[in-house]
Amino acid sequence: MSKIGLPRGLLYYEFAPLWTTFFEALGAEVVVSPKTNKKILDDGTRYCVDDACIPVKVFHGHVLNLKNKVDTLFIPRIMGIHQKEYICPKFCGLPEMIKYSINDLPKMINTKIDYTKKDQSKRTMNQIASYITTNKKTIQKAYQMANQSYTEYKKNQKELLISNNHNIMIMGHPYIIYDDFLNMSIKKKLKKAGLYPVTYDIFDESILNKYALGYHGKIFWLFFRKMIGACLYLIDHKLVDGVIYLSSFGCGIDSVVAETVERNIRRNSQIPFMLITIDEHSGEAGFNTRLEAFIDMLKWRNKDENYLSPYGDYVYSR
Ligand code: SF4
Structure with missing residues (x-):
């Protein structure tokens, strides 16, 4: 055999x-x-x-x-x-x-x-x-x-988003977001902090396609379509409390995709966004510090309920 x-x-x-x-x-x-x-x-x-x-x-x-x-x-x-x-x-x-x-x-x-x-x-x-x-x-x-x-x-893969639970969208290429060594067990860490990690695979292709079509410009890349579709859908439906994008250092595709996702989320929503770039030198301690700071910020926002954005216009307009 x-x-x-x-x-x-x-x-x-x-x-x-x-x-x-x-x-x-x-x-x-x-x-x-x-x-x-x-x-x-x-x-x-x-x-x-x-x-x-x-x-x-x-x-x-x-x-x-x-x-x-x-x-x-x-x-x-x-x-x-x-x-x-x-x-x-x-x-x-x-x-x-x-x-x-x-x-x-x-x-x-x-x-x-x-x-x-x-x-x-x-x-x-x-x-x-x-x-x-x-x-x-x-x-x-x-x-x-x-x-x-x-x-x-x-x-x-279509896990349900839990309403009133603190859903966090993990974005990135599947071989990072599903490889627990590369993503330093981010899902486990979020769950331990009382948050609920989800990925764009929870959405039907039809939803991702419909929203990706709303993006101005032709989309050439497979995972770009999925991620921009998920990003525009999230902005429209306010389904998650935060987005974490895991990118690989030196990835040409991510230099466009991560930037586009970040810009759209920051400019058109109040969803907190964090980009973490990893390579073979990334240390888990630094990763954990950034993750903990992000989680603390989410909890602070929920407690104070003012949802004051730390970004751009919102700082001055409220
Ligand atoms: S360069 Fe980017 S898109 Fe290409 S294999 Fe590496 S991580 Fe994936």
């Missing part, structure tokens, strides 16, 4: 159920690297090119963890996931980055995933499946099971 290694990094956090179900239904054994830890980060940092962002370095660490445990690694070349919408170029060159940074790798499934064009899904899955089997019936069944499993996973 073929052993397929899935590195627990980057878009694993978006597609894990789809890929795992697909390979298992094809008859392969799936091996997923462990949750990110210090060794994985340190190994990844050592092998990856210096200028890469921390999620890409961590991905290298996950590959190193798997390389002697599996006979095939799944590292697809992701060009885009939705039509007329692009993804960070690092995903397009990921198989090469890995190949030229790490020696003695097992075989790699590096199929191109390009859903920017119409009707590519089935054809792409057939190409991936061909590494394991050519049985058409098995592939068809695996394809259906994988789609079903992905739909259920997305449905389960």
Whole structure:
């Protein structure tokens, strides 16, 4: 039985159920690297090119963890996931980055995933499946099971916002907001402080799309659409008590997305906003201090009930 290694990094956090179900239904054994830890980060940092962002370095660490445990690694070349919408170029060159940074790798499934064009899904899955089997019936069944499993996973992500509870929206790329090592267990820390962390995945795509359309200008990036859609929806509905954006140092996409989200929230709402940028040198003590200060400010606002904004016009107009 073929052993397929899935590195627990980057878009694993978006597609894990789809890929795992697909390979298992094809008859392969799936091996997923462990949750990110210090060794994985340190190994990844050592092998990856210096200028890469921390999620890409961590991905290298996950590959190193798997390389002697599996006979095939799944590292697809992701060009885009939705039509007329692009993804960070690092995903397009990921198989090469890995190949030229790490020696003695097992075989790699590096199929191109390009859903920017119409009707590519089935054809792409057939190409991936061909590494394991050519049985058409098995592939068809695996394809259906994988789609079903992905739909259920997305449905389960729609946690409910708790009304009158202090909801805090965590924004950022999925491989940061769902990787508890990279985000320094921010959700656990917020819960401990009596707050309720949520992510933009609680909203239906239709809501995100509708609000993203209200943004002036064409949106080219997948996660930009989701985050600006969530941001404009939050401003309209005042559903959260605060927004924390977790960004990766050196991320070109975030230099636009985080800035746009911050500007919109600060100019058009009174929702407190905090941007935290992380890299492999970030210390947890500094992170905790900023988080605690943010939480104290939220509690102070609730206690005093004046919602005086520390930003711009509001300081002078009330
Ligand atoms: S979008 Fe930013 S954080 Fe994500 S892989 Fe690209 S550079 Fe790294």
